[in-house]
Amino acid sequence: MTDHVILVDNNDNELGYEEKMKAHQNAQLHRAFSIVIINSKKEMLLQQRAAHKYHSGGLWSNACCSHPRPEESLEQAAHRRLVEEMGFDCELEEIHHFIYYAELDNDLKEHEYDHVLLGSYDGDVTANPEEVQDYKWMSVRNLVLDMENKPSLYTEWFKILMQNLKHTDLFK
Numbered sequence: 140m141t142d143h144v145i146l147v148d149n150n151d152n153e154l155g156y157e158e159k160m161k162a163h164q165n166a167q168l169h170r171a172f173s174i175v176i177i178n179s180k181k182e183m184l185l186q187q188r189a190a191h192k193y194h195s196g197g198l199w200s201n202a203c204c205s206h207p208r209p210e211e212s213l214e215q216a217a218h219r220r221l222v223e224e225m226g227f228d229c230e231l232e233e234i235h236h237f238i239y240y241a242e243l244d245n246d247l248k249e250h251e252y253d254h255v256l257l258g259s260y261d262g263d264v265t266a267n268p269e270e271v272q273d274y275k276w277m278s279v280r281n282l283v284l285d286m287e288n289k290p291s292l293y294t295e296w297f298k299i300l301m302q303n304l305k306h307t308d309l310f311k
Contacts (some may be wrong), residue, residue, distance in 0.1 A: 144169040144206045149238060149254050156209045163194070165247035166240065172217050173229065173300050174203040174256045182276040184264070186224065188307070189272045194243040197272060198210055200294040202258075215291065217256050225274070226265025232255040236301050241295035255300060257309075 142159040147170050158298040162169050176184040188195055203224045207216035214231070222228050235255040242248050266274050277285070286293055288299060 142206075143209050145173075145209060147252050149252075151236070155172055156240075159206065160193070160247075163243075163249065166250040168238070168250045169206060170213070170254070170300075171296075172213055172220075172254040172256055173201050173205065173296060174217055175234075175304075175309070176183060176202040176225075176229070176256060176258045176260050178259070178261050178276060180211055180266070180278075181281055183309075184225070184260070185222045185275050185282070186266065186271045187273040187284050189268065189270055192270075194245050194247045194249075195294045196244075198294045199292055200297040201300065202274075202288040204294075208268050213254055221258075224267055224270040226267065227260060227262055229235040229258040231258045233257075234307070235303055237299065238263065241294060241299070243295065248294060253296060253298070253300070255304070257300040 143156045144156055144159050144162045146153055146167055157167055163245055185199050186202055187199050190196045190305040203221045205220040207213050217231055218228050234257045236253060238252050240250045264274055280293060282292060286298060290298060
């Protein structure tokens with residue numbers, strides 16, 4: 140089955156659908172989401188993308204990132220992918236959105252209208268090895284320092300996401 144993404148305009152209005160790989164090859168703006176999970180110790184859950192992923196393999200990122208499928212709501216997609224990638228589900232609340240463009244490995248480009256969803260979770264994580272190579276919990280303060288010192292270890296969208304959230308309660 141070929142995955143499709145939802146093409147959108149700069150206001151997140153749906154324009155149609157495109158094959159996921161074609162959208163990433165042609166830098167077509169499409170809907171995406173990034174899930175940020177914080178535990179009761181104020182640590183953020185990070186995942187290291189599986190090395191064989193179609194782009195950004197082996198890089199560290201937020202807990203879960205993906206795209207809604209055609210006819211699937213953002214909320215449905217976020218919960219589906221959180222379970223598929225990290226093996227748990229929790230309440231999620233949209234806290235931010237932004238548009239970004241980044242050139243990636245394998246001649247792919249990300250041009251996404253990215254919805255940032257925040258959840259709180261303290262339970263077990265059962266990462267799917269098809270999606271996730273490793274995971275860890277890290278304080279936001281230590282994460283910011285590590286991103287400054289070793290930016291090449293992190294996905295492009297996660298670096299942008301963290302810059303966009305630096306004035307929020309996550310950084311207090």
